[in-house]
Amino acid sequence: MTLDLIDKVFSPDNIIYPLNSKRDAFIIVYMEPKYKVGLVKALITSRNDIYPIDYLKVPDFVISK
DSSP: OOOOHHHHHHHTOOEEEESTOOOOOOEEEEEEETTEEEEEEEEEOOOSSSOOOHHHSOOOOOOOO
């Protein structure tokens, strides 16, 4: 699922973060240096059943360095 234009989603400036220890789902994030916030550009997963639309409406994950 992409949340921006393709060239912005697949920019080399973005960072890919795993969402869990199984590493079967990832988000692509652009770190906005001016405001020090991360902007989610895409969700990538190999499974269709673990992140249904209801979960994506209220995500339950924490990103840390």
